[in-house]
Amino acid sequence: MKKLDENNRACLSLYFLSNDTVVVHTPHDGWGVIDCYETRTESQKNGTLTFLLGKGVDKLDFVCLTHLHYDHYRGMSRLLRHFKGKIDEFWDSGDIDLVRTMRMAFSESTWKKETSELERIYRYVYEWVKKGEMLYKRMGENITLYTENGLKIKSLSPVGNVMLRAKRGRFLNFNAFSAVLMVDYAGVSVLLGGDAESNTWKALLKRKIPLVSNIVKVSHHGSRAGMPPEALRQMFIPEKSFAIVVPLPKHNLPSSRVLFDIESKKVGVIETIDTGIKFDISKNGKYEWAYIR
Numbered sequence: 570m571k572k573l574d575e576n577n578r579a580c581l582s583l584y585f586l587s588n589d590t591v592v593v594h595t596p597h598d599g600w601g602v603i604d605c606y607e608t609r610t611e612s613q614k615n616g617t618l619t620f621l622l623g624k625g626v627d628k629l630d631f632v633c634l635t636h637l638h639y640d641h642y643r644g645m646s647r648l649l650r651h652f653k654g655k656i657d658e659f660w661d662s663g664d665i666d667l668v669r670t671m672r673m674a675f676s677e678s679t680w681k682k683e684t685s686e687l688e689r690i691y692r693y694v695y696e697w698v699k700k701g702e703m704l705y706k707r708m709g710e711n712i713t714l715y716t717e718n719g720l721k722i723k724s725l726s727p728v729g730n731v732m733l734r735a736k737r738g739r740f741l742n743f744n745a746f747s748a749v750l751m752v753d754y755a756g757v758s759v760l761l762g763g764d765a766e767s768n769t770w771k772a773l774l775k776r777k778i779p780l781v782s783n784i785v786k787v788s789h790h791g792s793r794a795g796m797p798p799e800a801l802r803q804m805f806i807p808e809k810s811f812a813i814v815v816p817l818p819k820h821n822l823p824s825s826r827v828l829f830d831i832e833s834k835k836v837g838v839i840e841t842i843d844t845g846i847k848f849d850i851s852k853n854g855k856y857e858w859a860y861i862r
């Protein structure tokens with residue numbers, strides 16, 4: 570009987586892990602992973618793969634890489650390798666040229682080790698896509714990525730002329746490439762901001778893309794550069810929405826100013842601490858959250 574219940578969950582669960590991974594458990598018992606960051610120092614529970622194994626996950630509907638920053642892909646090659654042949658889709662915000670550009674940009678820096686992780690990820694992706702073992706989807710403006718009876722996931726960004734926005738001297742700001750995802754289920758909308766910064770939000774506002782959401786994963790760990798006030802104004806439903814923030818203590822994030830701005834909209838802020846938090850959205854549009862234990 571329990572098995573039957575599990576398969577007919579009639580509920581969408583979103584796990585916001587403290588390592589910035591979002592794990593999606595669909596109403597029909599499918600699983601997806603958005604970003605991945607394995608920490609070596611923190612508790613093993615934080616690890617994306619450890620978390621999935623703990624849930625008995627043996628197949629992934631999708632793996633999504635929002636953008637090419639280390640705190641969003643470290644350990645992803647291990648995750649891919651573990652689920653080899655059992656991942657339906659890879660959602661990407663970049664492309665192979667971007668990887669080459671990035672290697673150039675960081676070739677003299679301490680990022681060397683990090684780019685080798687990225688190379689491993691893309692080696693798997695291209696090999697498996699070529700063999701037809703996995704489907705490759707490039708994210709972009711208003712692209713539907715996933716639909717399953719009532720659940721819809723689409724990308725709102727990368728939006729517009731990303732290269733132009735990303736140029737910062739001889740370096741590229743990869744946050745300009747960050748995917749922004751909108752998850753809709755049972756009339757409840759969830760905005761996953763990735764590490765998008767002001768210029769992305771401004772581009773979305775200019776295109777009049779509706780951003781209003783019940784649950785918002787605040788972009789770029791709640792930095793001031795990440796969240797312009799005009800976007801904040803549009804995202805939340807006062808006294809109803811929740812804002813989820815993934816702190817990044819070594820960069821002093823979230824910014825107290827951003828937290829103040831969000832709270833002044835009468836919106837509850839939840840920080841992912843230790844093991845993260847879980848949101849359940851039921852098919853009648855009710856949603857509730859709890860810390861993951």
Ligand SMILES: [Zn+2]
Pocket residue numbers: 589638640641764789790
């Ligand atoms: Zn980040």
